[in-house]
Structure formats: structure tokens, C-alpha cells
Amino acid sequence: MIGTRPAGQHTVRQHNAALVLGAIADGPGTSRAGLSAATGLTKATVSSVVDRLIGADLVAEGEPERRVGPGRRGTVVSLSPTGPHGLGIEIGVDYLASCLVDLTGTVRAEEVRYADNRTPRVFQRVSAFLRSARKQAEALGVPVAGVGVAVPGVVESSSGLVRLAPNLGWRDVDLADRLGETFTVANEANFAALAELWHGSALPDFVHVSGEIGIGAGIVLDRALFEGVRGAGGEIGHLPVAPDGPPCSCGANGCLERMAGQEEILRLAGAETVDDLISALEAGNDAAAVAVATAAGHLGVGLSTVVNLMDVPAVVLGGTYARLEPWLREPLLAELERRVPSTAWSPVRLVRSSLGTRAAVRGAAGAVIRAVLADPEHYLTTHWPSDQDARGR
Amino acid sequence: MIGTRPAGQHTVRQHNAALVLGAIADGPGTSRAGLSAATGLTKATVSSVVDRLIGADLVAEGEPERRVGPGRRGTVVSLSPTGPHGLGIEIGVDYLASCLVDLTGTVRAEEVRYADNRTPRVFQRVSAFLRSARKQAEALGVPVAGVGVAVPGVVESSSGLVRLAPNLGWRDVDLADRLGETFTVANEANFAALAELWHGSALPDFVHVSGEIGIGAGIVLDRALFEGVRGAGGEIGHLPVAPDGPPCSCGANGCLERMAGQEEILRLAGAETVDDLISALEAGNDAAAVAVATAAGHLGVGLSTVVNLMDVPAVVLGGTYARLEPWLREPLLAELERRVPSTAWSPVRLVRSSLGTRAAVRGAAGAVIRAVLADPEHYLTTHWPSDQDARGR
Known part of the structure; x- marks a missing residue:
């Protein structure tokens, strides 16, 4: 799994550290009292955890909290900009x-x-x-x-x-x-796909497809990466979109990558670079338009497969495809509508990634x-060995 | 979700009833003491739950347990053959x-x-x-x-x-x-696919594909049905295996169902029924062999997609495909090997379903x-309303 450490014997200390750090990440500029309310931990436990997180520069103290009404103003804490x-x-x-x-x-x-x-x-x-x-x-x-x-x-x-x-x-x-x-x-x-989940369109379920020399896809279901049984899932570069088509580098024929990858689009358009291709498209060049529409058709065949199998409601176009989105959109949607029965009652949403290449x-x-956020205790143990004596079971 | 009731507010009573009934299903012919050991519930709790399950004929008492050594022999319980x-x-x-x-x-x-x-x-x-x-x-x-x-x-x-x-x-x-x-x-x-999981090959991860007039697939990952985001996942009948092929009833072209469904195989083989086809195959008829091999190629293209996307290690052939398995096997595996890069280090296992049509x-x-097994309390409530007074929160 990406993005979290393998499951292990999480101690109460590990759990509390992750809980407090998570609350700080979710609500930067919160006081210890606020963290206690957010996590359900006692103020004493929160303070002890926060002090250790500050000690390892995971968390930094900021300006005192603004508060209307009586009561002592608590110092607020946020993720440290100089931390790990x-x-x-x-x-x-x-x-x-x-x-x-x-x-x-x-x-x-x-x-x-x-x-x-x-x-x-x-x-x-x-x-x-x-x-x-x-x-x-x-x-x-x-x-x-x-x-x-x-x-x-x-x-x-x-x-x-x-x-x-x-x-x-x-x-x-x-x-x-x-x-x-x-x-x-x-x-x-x-x-x-994870970057798109964390910083992009905020969709919970989508397939992110990006086309450079290879074509890769990452599938996010219920805000988690879908990796298949052994971690190699989501491979779409070699989906057969033209099974009797030209040979692909993998040994098979008419793979998506061969038919709709960047090299094939440039070759069909007679362009040297993606910048050239976009200039040609903007100038209304016919060969360029046909090249992109042809790739969009093949991409639609390949993605229809993903949507039919995963019942995933959105496609995010990343990488070079994000740049080509204005020209890809219509032929791609048309092919998806033709090939995905469920579009009859729930259309596929096509989104352009804002994250670029x-x-x-x-x-x-x-x-x-x-x-680190999921298990700060592990970071403390491995990166702050001087903190060793302060650690319990 | 199939096979379990929607998640709700499960009371302790619901939980205990499911736990005890599950232990009885897993180990038929167990005594109350054995159930207590298996579930961690007290003997008093187990006895009370078992009595209620017996009252609703979910569970039946059998012959006394055989036991070597001293101690009272407990009556054993099993799922009731006359129950729901x-x-x-x-x-x-x-x-x-x-x-x-x-x-x-x-x-x-x-x-x-x-x-x-x-x-x-x-x-x-x-x-x-x-x-x-x-x-x-x-x-x-x-x-x-x-x-x-x-x-x-x-x-x-x-x-x-x-x-x-x-x-x-x-x-x-x-x-x-x-x-x-x-x-x-x-x-x-x-x-x-669920029947295959419950009564078949005991594989934890597989795609079950059956071909009759339509072609359907059920995908089981980690012993649970994969249904995609909105329950319509696993649809493979309309995977485009010959995108420029003949029109399919769905409006698209060259769908798997159109190219490798039972009707197409019979048509190509010049056979009236599957029985006729199998007789022809057994007699070494060329047209029949070519028809099945052609379908196997298309099925391989479609299934390569499923394996590439889901990284699923086994394919179970069900329905008519189970009957045709001796003739489908080789061309199907060859196509999968050609189209699935991961077969280089982990071959796809091809299994014939024993469950038939x-x-x-x-x-x-x-x-x-x-x-019923997952939530016996729900069954008791809806089917044994006279038991109402005995139920708590």
C-alpha cells in the first residue's frame, strides 16, 4: 500500500500521536484545548503529545488564538514548515x-x-x-x-x-x-492519481489517465488507490483497443499505448512536440485534429472497459491528455456513451487535471x-533516536 | 451488497446471535461449551442464544458429543435442516x-x-x-x-x-x-461468482465468467464480490474485443458477447445446440474446433483486460464455458499470456467450475x-414476531 505504513502493533502512544497530528493537519491553528475537543483525549495527554511533536519539529507553535469572550487564550499549533x-x-x-x-x-x-x-x-x-x-x-x-x-x-x-x-x-x-x-x-x-486525490478535484471515485510515452492509469475508489490483488492493478497501457492493429513494444497488437500514446498522436499529426501539436490544433490544422480525435476514439474504447468493469463515475485527464483536453473531450465522451451501457442513466464525468505533468x-x-502523518511515532523513533529514553511501550 | 444485510445499529444481542450461529455453521456438531470456547462468550450467554436459535428452528440439537476422558458430555448443536x-x-x-x-x-x-x-x-x-x-x-x-x-x-x-x-x-x-x-x-x-466462492474452488480472488446468450462476469477479490462504485461493476459482456467488428445488440460494435457468446459459437460451428457442438468437438469436427478457438481468442482479449486492471490471479470458467473448457483452455491461455504482462512472473490460473449452469x-x-447467518436476530424479528416480548434493545 502507498501512503501508509504497513499495519503493525500500534501502541496507544502511536495511536494518540497520529490522532493529534491528524487533528492539527485538518485544522491548522488550533489550541491544545481545541485539539482535546477534536480528539476526545484529555488536555494532559494532548499537551504531552504536542510537546513531543514540537520537540521533533513536526509541529510549531504560532500566534495566540483569537477568542471572543472570557478565558485564557491558548497558543495555537500547526504543522511545522521546517519539519520533515x-x-x-x-x-x-x-x-x-x-x-x-x-x-x-x-x-x-x-x-x-x-x-x-x-x-x-x-x-x-x-x-x-x-x-x-x-x-x-x-x-x-x-x-x-x-x-x-x-x-x-x-x-x-x-x-x-x-x-x-x-x-x-x-x-x-x-x-x-x-x-x-x-x-x-x-x-x-x-x-x-494519489496527487489528484490529495490536491486535485476532490472526487472520491475516479480513474486518472495520463498519456506520455506510456499510458498509465490510477484508479481511486472510495478515496483509496485500487491496486488489484497483488498491487499491479490499474494497468491500462496494454488494453487491447485494436486487437488486430499494429504491433506494440510489448509483443501484443493494438494496445492502447500504441494507438493513443503521445508518440502515435504526434506521428499522425506530423508534429515534433506536444507544443507544436497544440499550436497546430489552435490554428485549426486538420491533420492535428484528426490525430487527436483518432486517439480519443481509442482512449474511449479503453476507458469504456475501465468504467464498465469498475463502475467508476469520473475520468480525470492528466499529463499530456490534460493539455489536449479541449480537443479530446467530445470524441472521447461520444465513444464512452456508445460503449458504456450505464451512461444511459448516469453519464461519465470528464475532468481535466490541474496538476500538470x-x-x-x-x-x-x-x-x-x-x-509520517499516519504514524508520527515511527518517524520519531527512526529519526530522533535521542528521544529514545522518553518513549514507553 | 449481496449476501449481508445493510449495516445498521447492531446491538450486542444481534452481534452475539450472529457470532454463535457463525460458530455453529463453521463447526457443526459442537457443544455449548465448545461454542463458548470458540466465541469467547460465557456459557450462560451461549446457552441463552442457543435456546433462542433452537426456538426459531435455526439450530437443532443432535447426538451427545463423543468425548474421551472424564466430564459430562454436552449435547451438540448444528444448523437445523428444517430451519429457514x-x-x-x-x-x-x-x-x-x-x-x-x-x-x-x-x-x-x-x-x-x-x-x-x-x-x-x-x-x-x-x-x-x-x-x-x-x-x-x-x-x-x-x-x-x-x-x-x-x-x-x-x-x-x-x-x-x-x-x-x-x-x-x-x-x-x-x-x-x-x-x-x-x-x-x-x-x-x-x-x-458467489456460488463459486461458497461451494466451488475455494479461491480467494478470481473472475468467474460464464457464457450463455449473454456473457456475464463476477469478480471476487479477497473473498468478497467486487461490485464497483455503484454496484454495476464487473460488466464484461460489452467489452470491445473487436472495436470495428459486427454490430452488437447494445448499439456498439464487436462486443465480447457478440464475438464469443454461445449464439456466435454455435453459428460459426454450424451447430444447433451446445450438445450438438460438443458432439462435433468430440468427433474432431474442424468447423467446431475453429469456432471455439475463435471465441477463445476473443475471450482472451476481454479477460486480459480484467486481469490487467484487477491483477486477479485466476479465471473460473462457468456455464457453457465450463462445458467447453477442454477446447477453450489452450487458445485462451495463449491469448492471456500474449496480452497480460504480469503472466511473465505469475501465470493466470484457469479453473473449470464444477457448479454447472x-x-x-x-x-x-x-x-x-x-x-440469515449474518444477522439471525433480523430473521427472528421479522419471522418470529411471537418472540417479540423476549427481545431487548
Whole structure:
């Protein structure tokens, strides 16, 4: 699972720390008395937990609470802007991206380096990039609580192994072993969907689809990522949308990625880059319009499958598809209506993501933060060993 | 949700009754002392619950427990064979089926009547069939706790409304309103998958696919039915396996049902019935073999989608597909291997259902029983009103 630590023996201390920190995250600028009311814990317990969270710079004290009427004004607390940060790294086919977020999910630094990663040297390159990202955090004077890594491939949730990343030429890659440290590794589309859940349209149920060189999807059901039985669910890049179509890099024919991926759209439109394609679309170029409509048809066939199987009421277009949304929308909706019986009584909602092409790396960084918020005691134990003596069972 | 009652304010009494009855179902022939050990409830509580369950004939006393060593031998209890029964009704396109099961899930009576149900008279016919099935139960001297109805269509879980059953020509049909009583209505493929879960291969995660006139699938993840966001999930009949193929009755083209349904296989093979087809296959008839292999290819395209999206490790072939399994197996597995990247490290298991063509109606009857076992207190309240005074909060 992404974004939460594996279930374990949670002590009362762990539970209370998570409860109080969660209440602070939900209502920044609350007094200890307010937290007591919000959590049902005694003021003494809240104060003790808050003091420890302040000690580890997870929480910071702010201006005294404004209050109308009598009574002592309590000092308010909020998530600390200098506290643990989450570092996200995305290994794209032709770029590396990093993103550093604070406890509130605010982006503090980001970087992108373009280069073809379809080379064995990619691991050295990622290692150097990671060092550079850590230096950014040092320069900002903030600690890094953990690193989330987004990869364009299938990740087995039990092992963290990248089972298959065809566009990178990877098979059974153990990043922890290759890079000498542990990460939260997940499929880039899953991280992008989580970023959309945390910072985007606020829909509880949606499929997030983004099209770059590969096509990835992340499916969110009831505000949680749907990962299938063994963590490799939500794979839509190789849905067969034209089973007798041209061969795909995976060995099958007419996969969604082959028929509606960025490379195919650019090829059909005779454009070099997505910027060129958009200029052509804006200028009313016929070939460009036909290329996007053709891709929209294939995307509609593939997404109809997802909607029919999951009964999911909304599609969020991310990445390059978000940029192409004005031209994709109508042909895509038409194909969905034709192929999804349930649109007769409940139409599919089509939403354009506001997160842009950096959603995946933001989700990777955010997953680290969500893990700290879900179990601050674990962060205290692993990052503040000097606090050891103060800890009980 | 099928098989359990909607969540409500469960009292301690409700909880204890379900706990004790569940322990009896799991270990028939257990003494009150054994139930106390199994549930953690006091012997006094267990005795009081058991007495009430015996009073309503949910549980029956049997032979004294055999015991080696000293101590009083306790009387053992089991689910009562004359207790509440579940009645399942299946409304097929060309048949009506009924099935009566006891608390252990054992089939006590079943009936099938063949007739084309694509007529407005279907509701009268179902009503008469239901009366006849109830008379069977009366003749056996057993009470009917409820009726599950399996339909070949999309059922909205919140309303119980049959939103769409194209092969019956139904749109927004309220069976409770049409027939003047309430039922547990669900898609036949979902009921069939539950029957497979309860009485079949004992797999925790699988997709059950059955092909008759329509093609239905039920998806079981972690021993529970996956119904998608609004209860209409798992629809695979209209997955586009040949998007530019011949028109389907739904208005789209090349749907799985159109390309790999029973009618298409028979047409391609030049056979009248499934029995004829199987005779031809056994005789080594070429046209029959090609027809089944062609359908297997399309089925592989459709199922690859399900496996890629859900990461589900097993496919159970039910209904007509179970009968055709020896001829479907190889071409189907080949297509799955070609289309599902994860087969490289974890092959898809293909299992033939042992439940035959009556799985759906058995699941419909079983859902009633599961609901009684999950909340016996509700059954006592609604079916044994004379017990009213004995009940607390």
C-alpha cells in the first residue's frame, strides 16, 4: 500500500500521536484545548503529545488564538514548515524529476533533467540526481523523512520490485538494492492519481489517465488507490483497443499505448512536440485534429472497459491528455456513451487535471508525508533516536 | 451488497446471535461449551442464544458429543435442516430456474422451465413460477426466509432497480413493484461468482465468467464480490474485443458477447445446440474446433483486460464455458499470456467450475441464507414476531 505504513502493533502512544497530528493537519491553528475537543483525549495527554511533536519539529507553535469572550487564550499549533519533508523522484523514460514537499504538501523545490533513461547508466544517474535533491533540502535546512520513487512500470506491492517497465527495458529491478537505500516505490500513474486525490478535484471515485510515452492509469475508489490483488492493478497501457492493429513494444497488437500514446498522436499529426501539436490544433490544422480525435476514439474504447468493469463515475485527464483536453473531450465522451451501457442513466464525468505533468512526482513526495502523518511515532523513533529514553511501550 | 444485510445499529444481542450461529455453521456438531470456547462468550450467554436459535428452528440439537476422558458430555448443536430456507429464482432469457437451499447451502429442490422470456408476460410467468417454488417448500414443510432473484442485467445496488437487461429488453424495471414483494435482486453473473466462492474452488480472488446468450462476469477479490462504485461493476459482456467488428445488440460494435457468446459459437460451428457442438468437438469436427478457438481468442482479449486492471490471479470458467473448457483452455491461455504482462512472473490460473449452469440460481438462494447467518436476530424479528416480548434493545 502507498501512503501508509504497513499495519503493525500500534501502541496507544502511536495511536494518540497520529490522532493529534491528524487533528492539527485538518485544522491548522488550533489550541491544545481545541485539539482535546477534536480528539476526545484529555488536555494532559494532548499537551504531552504536542510537546513531543514540537520537540521533533513536526509541529510549531504560532500566534495566540483569537477568542471572543472570557478565558485564557491558548497558543495555537500547526504543522511545522521546517519539519520533515517528503522527497519524490520520478524516473521517466526521457527525464528525471524531483519534488520536495513540506508536511502540508506544499512544494518547496522541484527539478527536472531531460535525458534518455533507456540505458544501463540510469541507476548512476538517479543516484546523482538523488544526491542533488538531498542537497536542495539541506540548503533549505529541512530534513528529508523519506523518498518516494515513481516508475513507469508494474511494481509488486509485497516486494517493492519493479516487475516490468517496458519503456525503460526493466525486468525485476530492485531499486533499493541498486541504489543502496530503501524507497517507497510505485507506479507513476498510481502516484499521479494519489496527487489528484490529495490536491486535485476532490472526487472520491475516479480513474486518472495520463498519456506520455506510456499510458498509465490510477484508479481511486472510495478515496483509496485500487491496486488489484497483488498491487499491479490499474494497468491500462496494454488494453487491447485494436486487437488486430499494429504491433506494440510489448509483443501484443493494438494496445492502447500504441494507438493513443503521445508518440502515435504526434506521428499522425506530423508534429515534433506536444507544443507544436497544440499550436497546430489552435490554428485549426486538420491533420492535428484528426490525430487527436483518432486517439480519443481509442482512449474511449479503453476507458469504456475501465468504467464498465469498475463502475467508476469520473475520468480525470492528466499529463499530456490534460493539455489536449479541449480537443479530446467530445470524441472521447461520444465513444464512452456508445460503449458504456450505464451512461444511459448516469453519464461519465470528464475532468481535466490541474496538476500538470508533475503529478506523479508530487504524489511520490506526498506519499512520504502521508506516511509520517499516519504514524508520527515511527518517524520519531527512526529519526530522533535521542528521544529514545522518553518513549514507553 | 449481496449476501449481508445493510449495516445498521447492531446491538450486542444481534452481534452475539450472529457470532454463535457463525460458530455453529463453521463447526457443526459442537457443544455449548465448545461454542463458548470458540466465541469467547460465557456459557450462560451461549446457552441463552442457543435456546433462542433452537426456538426459531435455526439450530437443532443432535447426538451427545463423543468425548474421551472424564466430564459430562454436552449435547451438540448444528444448523437445523428444517430451519429457514433460501429460495433462488433465475430469470434467464429462455428459461426460469428455481433453487431451494437449507441453512447449510444444500440444495433441497430445484426446477427449470424453458420458455422465451423476451415478452411482457414474463412478470406473470415469474409470479406463477415463484408460487410453484413456494409450494415445493411447503410440501417439504420448511419456511422460506427470503427470495434472491438473478437477472441477466445491470442492477443498481442502492435501489435494487434492474437498470438494463438488454437480452430481456428491460430498462429500469422494479421487480418488487412488478411482483408485489421484495427480493434480493442481483446480476446473475455476480450470484454465480458467489456460488463459486461458497461451494466451488475455494479461491480467494478470481473472475468467474460464464457464457450463455449473454456473457456475464463476477469478480471476487479477497473473498468478497467486487461490485464497483455503484454496484454495476464487473460488466464484461460489452467489452470491445473487436472495436470495428459486427454490430452488437447494445448499439456498439464487436462486443465480447457478440464475438464469443454461445449464439456466435454455435453459428460459426454450424451447430444447433451446445450438445450438438460438443458432439462435433468430440468427433474432431474442424468447423467446431475453429469456432471455439475463435471465441477463445476473443475471450482472451476481454479477460486480459480484467486481469490487467484487477491483477486477479485466476479465471473460473462457468456455464457453457465450463462445458467447453477442454477446447477453450489452450487458445485462451495463449491469448492471456500474449496480452497480460504480469503472466511473465505469475501465470493466470484457469479453473473449470464444477457448479454447472445452475450456479447463478444457487448463488441467489445462498445469498438469502448468508443474510440469515449474518444477522439471525433480523430473521427472528421479522419471522418470529411471537418472540417479540423476549427481545431487548
